[in-house]
Amino acid sequence: MNGWMMWMILAGVVVIFELFTGTFYLLMISIGLVAGALAAVFQLGPEIQMIVAAIVGALATAALHKSKYGWKENANAARDPNVNMDIGQTLQVNEWKELGNGKFAARTMYRGAMWDVELQHSAGYPGAYVIEEIQGSRLIVKPT
Structure with a gap:
């Protein structure tokens, strides 16, 4: 069996594993393996084939990591409207109590219950x- 065939079989196996995991990172590694197969087609030595596969796979993985489809930072769940449907909703505050240092607190009705509200x-x-x-059972608000 030719060297390029081994590289392509290995790339196919990695693509199959990628289908089970659902990430694109293994797909990037398989692109590196295909590059190793191309190096084998051009009859480069086995060491060069491995170096080409490693470099192309690493560069593809790094490019994916930097793209919008790569690893994402964990967003602050307390401020993320995708995590908590209350973020961005409006409420009515009738009376504020000054806490000092520019902070104000109140109790107000929101979604059928009384909530502690804080304004900074x-x-x-x-x-x-x-x-x-x-923050816990306290709503941090800003003026509309």
Whole structure:
């Protein structure tokens, strides 16, 4: 069996494993293995084939990692509207109590229950506010 055939069989096996995992990283490694097969077609030595496969696979993996499909940072769940449906919703606050240091607190009705609400770095006036973060059972809001 030719060297390029072995490289292609190995690339096919890695693609099959990729189908089970659902990540694109193994697909990038298989691209490196196909590059090794191309090096074998051009009758380069086995050491050069391995070096070509390693370099192409590593570069493809690094390119995927830097792209929008690569590894993503964990978002702050307290501020992520994809995690908590309350982020970005509005609520009405009728009265604020000053805590000092530019912080204000209130109790208000939201979704049929009383919630602790906190406002930072703004004056507390009655009116509508937007939820920007949830810390435990406390809603952190900003003016609309």
